[in-house]
Amino acid sequence: MPRSPSLAELQRWMRWALTHPLGVARATSGEQLARLPERFTEPPARALPVVAADETPGRTAADRLAVYGSGYFSRLHGTLQVEYPQLSAALGEVPFRELAAAHLLRRPSSSHSLADLGEDLAETLRSHPLGLESPWLVDLAAVERAGAEVWLSDAALDEGGLLAANERWEELRLALAPTARLVRLAWDVSEWSAGSEPPPRRSGWLLVWRVEARTGLEWIDDGPGAVLEALARGVPLAEACGMAETLRLSAEAVTTAFAHWRSRGWLLGARNPEGFFGAA
Amino acid sequence: MTPGVHIGVGLRPPHYAEVLEDPPPVELFEVISENFLGLRAGGGGRPLEALEQVRALRPVRLHGVSMNLGSVDSLSETYLGRLRSLAERLEPECVSDHVCWTGEGGENLHDLLPLPWTEEALDHLSARVHHAQQRLGRRLVLENPSSYVAYRHSTMAEWEFLGELARRTGAGLLLDVNNVFVTARNHGFPPERFLDGLPPAAVAQYHLSGHDDSGPLRIDTHDREVCLEVWALFRHAVRRFGPRPTIVEWDDRLPPLSTLLDEAHRARAVLKETLDAAVALAG
Numbered sequence: 288m289p290r291s292p293s294l295a296e297l298q299r300w301m302r303w304a305l306t307h308p309l310g311v312a313r314a315t316s317g318e319q320l321a322r323l324p325e326r327f328t329e330p331p332a333r334a335l336p337v338v339a340a341d342e343t344p345g346r347t348a349a350d351r352l353a354v355y356g357s358g359y360f361s362r363l364h365g366t367l368q369v370e371y372p373q374l375s376a377a378l379g380e381v382p383f384r385e386l387a388a389a390h391l392l393r394r395p396s397s398s399h400s401l402a403d404l405g406e407d408l409a410e411t412l413r414s415h416p417l418g419l420e421s422p423w424l425v426d427l428a429a430v431e432r433a434g435a436e437v438w439l440s441d442a443a444l445d446e447g448g449l450l451a452a453n454e455r456w457e458e459l460r461l462a463l464a465p466t467a468r469l470v471r472l473a474w475d476v477s478e479w480s481a482g483s484e485p486p487p488r489r490s491g492w493l494l495v496w497r498v499e500a501r502t503g504l505e506w507i508d509d510g511p512g513a514v515l516e517a518l519a520r521g522v523p524l525a526e527a528c529g530m531a532e533t534l535r536l537s538a539e540a541v542t543t544a545f546a547h548w549r550s551r552g553w554l555l556g557a558r559n560p561e562g563f564f565g566a567a
Numbered sequence: 568m569t570p571g572v573h574i575g576v577g578l579r580p581p582h583y584a585e586v587l588e589d590p591p592p593v594e595l596f597e598v599i600s601e602n603f604l605g606l607r608a609g610g611g612g613r614p615l616e617a618l619e620q621v622r623a624l625r626p627v628r629l630h631g632v633s634m635n636l637g638s639v640d641s642l643s644e645t646y647l648g649r650l651r652s653l654a655e656r657l658e659p660e661c662v663s664d665h666v667c668w669t670g671e672g673g674e675n676l677h678d679l680l681p682l683p684w685t686e687e688a689l690d691h692l693s694a695r696v697h698h699a700q701q702r703l704g705r706r707l708v709l710e711n712p713s714s715y716v717a718y719r720h721s722t723m724a725e726w727e728f729l730g731e732l733a734r735r736t737g738a739g740l741l742l743d744v745n746n747v748f749v750t751a752r753n754h755g756f757p758p759e760r761f762l763d764g765l766p767p768a769a770v771a772q773y774h775l776s777g778h779d780d781s782g783p784l785r786i787d788t789h790d791r792e793v794c795l796e797v798w799a800l801f802r803h804a805v806r807r808f809g810p811r812p813t814i815v816e817w818d819d820r821l822p823p824l825s826t827l828l829d830e831a832h833r834a835r836a837v838l839k840e841t842l843d844a845a846v847a848l849a850g
Contacts, residue, residue: 291720294687295639298671298680305676337683339717339754345783351753354715354784359676396675399633399646403607441610465610500613 296332303330304352308392311356315349324392363391363404370405371431374412376481377424382417389415402439405432423474423485430476433468433495434502440465442498443555457525461518466497467553469507469516477504492516494553510534511544518554572842574835577630577816582824583617590624591828595660597814600631604649611653622657628772628814629659630741633675636695636709637668637682647702654703660812661772663708663741666692666729679712684721684728689735696736708771709733710741713749713778713787725750726764739771742808744801745793749778749785758800762807770808775801775834776816790819793830798837805841813838 292300307314307327314327315335338348364387368375375383390411396404409428412418418425443465463469475489492512494505507515513534517527531541548554575595578586586596603611603618611618621627633646654662667679682688700707711729723731733740742765751758777791793801793815815830 291685294683294685294691297683297718298639298668301680302671302674302676305678305680306674337719339719341755343783346753348716351715351784354786355676355678355680358678362677396670396677397673398607398675399635399643400601400604400606401677402605406607436606437612439605439610439612439614440608441605441612441615466612497613499616 291337292332292334296330297334297337299330300332300334301352301355303327304335305356305359306391306395307356308388311353312349315352360388360391363387363396363401366401367405367408370402370435371408371428373431373479373481374408374424374428377421377427377479378417386412386415386417402435405435408432421485423476426470426472426474427476427479429470430472430493430495430504433470433493437466437468437495437497437502440497442466457523459524460521461524462521462555463515463519464496464553464555468495469493469512469519470495471512471516475506477506496551496553498552507544510536511540514541514544515548515554572810572835572838573812574831574838575625575628575812575814576824576827576831577814577818578621578627579818579821580614580617581821582827583621585824587617587620587624591824593625593828593831595626595628595812595814596621597628597630597816600629600650600653600662600664601633603629603653604646609649615653615656618657626660627657628812629654629657629662630710630814631662631664632679633669633677634664634699635669635675636664636699637666637680637688637692638671639668639691640671640673642695642698644702647699651703654705661708661739662703662705663710663772665710665712666732667712681712681714681716681718682728683718684723684725686722689728689731693732693735696732696738700736700738706737706739708739708741710743710774711746711750712743713746713753713785715753715784715786717754724761724764726761730764730766730769733766733769738769740765740769741772741774742770742804742811743774743776744804745774745776745778745797746787748797748800749787752780752785759803762800762804765808767808770804770811773801773804773811773813774816775813775830788819789816792826793833798833801834801837802841805838806845810838810842 304311304314335348338351340346340348340351364384367387390408393411409425409432412428413425470493472491472493474486476486477493479486491509492507494507496503514527514531517530573594575593575597578596578598598618603615605611665679670676696707729740747761748758751761775793776789777793779786779788813834815827815834817827
């Protein structure tokens with residue numbers, strides 16, 4: 288009788304079997320499998336013999352493991368489907384499943400939270416045949432992810448005022464509110480809905496925001512969007528103004544946009560080089 | 568409401584608005600801890616804002632699915648730290664998780680995977696429960712998961728393992744009556760034997776839910792009403808352990824809140840009937 292596996296050996300083998308992209312039945316069948324990434328090489332301590340089973344159809348060791356194996360994929364696929372309803376509708380059921388499978392292969396979950404699973408699905412899509420065929424879907428995915436992120440981010444109080452007594456306006460730094468995300472787009476997916484034609488090509492930015500339970504999107508043109516993105520990165524105000532000048536934005540346009548961003552709560556108060564909210 | 572009987576439901580996001588608008592006649596709510604720990608970067612976002620409003624109405628219990636207590640990976644100090652902060656903010660009646668492992672090698676499978684019932688696993692789990700309790704600054708309550716796989720090299724029964732784990736760590740047991748039934752059917756033993764083997768003082772809470780019985784294995788789906796056999800087993804549990812806070816869970820194919828409340832109402836009735844019968848018998 289083979290020796291019993293240690294807890295570590297058992298768990299390593301179980302993880303291998305349950306997450307195998309070809310499914311538990313084929314992974315454990317002993318057949319020669321197609322070439323897969325190294326992490327799908329069967330661990331040396333095989334735990335299949337210690338799985339208790341009976342011979343009733345549907346209750347063999349492989350059947351029992353398959354409950355967990357199919358649960359693994361369907362749970363994670365379902366999570367992505369909930370987070371990306373528009374992308375899922377745009378792709379259709381089978382292609383979205385293919386994308387989910389590719390994402391799990393590229394980036395298996397390493398977080399305690401399922402909310403992190405879809406973190407960079409847009410990146411998976413960018414290099415996937417589905418994304419290469421319809422690149423606007425990458426933008427759609429990025430916007431849906433931004434929506435999930437603002438929903439799960441804490442609101443911050445804008446307690447900084449604008450300038451601390453000892454600060455000069457040129458050095459003023461601002462921060463994008465945690466409940467706002469700025470997404471760079473090549474396609475205007477902001478009004479796309481399931482069943483519509485693909486959206487038009489249009490370069491710009493989309494501000495995705497949340498206030499309490501309300502969420503929204505606002506289109507921002509290339510120039511102002513680039514300035515907002517720079518401010519969000521913590522570029523000092525004088526530098527951002529210089530950038531606006533280079534982009535040939537009028538002083539009036541910059542002032543209006545800045546006032547709008549502040550009034551909507553997307554740009555938070557002063558931040559000096561020593562830290563956030565550096566009020567004197 | 569009956570004195571000493573605390574019944575609640577697992578509260579899921581689609582029901583928040585209704586609960587806040589018209590608080591239902593239950594004593595408590597249980598929520599999934601991870602839904603309020605936000606993203607990798609932290610924070611609880613809108614879900615936590617809403618939960619704080621619920622917390623102002625009723626006590627809550629935090630029920631986790633990712634502590635990964637049985638894994639050979641290190642416990643996540645980040646996770647424990649965040650859970651502690653959440654508990655400090657919400658002051659829950661209790662913090663619970665499962666007797667299982669959820670991932671290995673840094674990968675989270677997001678499932679409640681079964682442990683072998685061996686001395687090695689018991690030593691390993693006990694040390695980690697001790698650590699988690701210390702880190703959280705509170706007693707943990709641990710649930711028996713449903714299982715589809717059992718291991719030939721187990722050296723004790725699940726109930727013996729749980730009883731000994733509770734004895735060594737001081738943790739309470741969250742007795743999921745549906746899970747006992749599902750596990751018993753899948754591994755071919757009478758479910759009453761599981762209950763009769765547990766130390767009564769360790770049982771701190773009950774869970775009730777529905778499962779799928781259409782295939783060769785019973786599957787714990789949380790997508791339907793509690794079945795008759797599980798209600799009968801719940802009566803058996805109440806006779807043996809007495810009243811404990813009881814939560815009805817429903818996760819998939821979530822029905823209107825009223826359906827969950829009907830199940831909670833039934834749990835209350837079963838508890839009351841069983842206790843009344845016990846009193847009558849004693850008198």
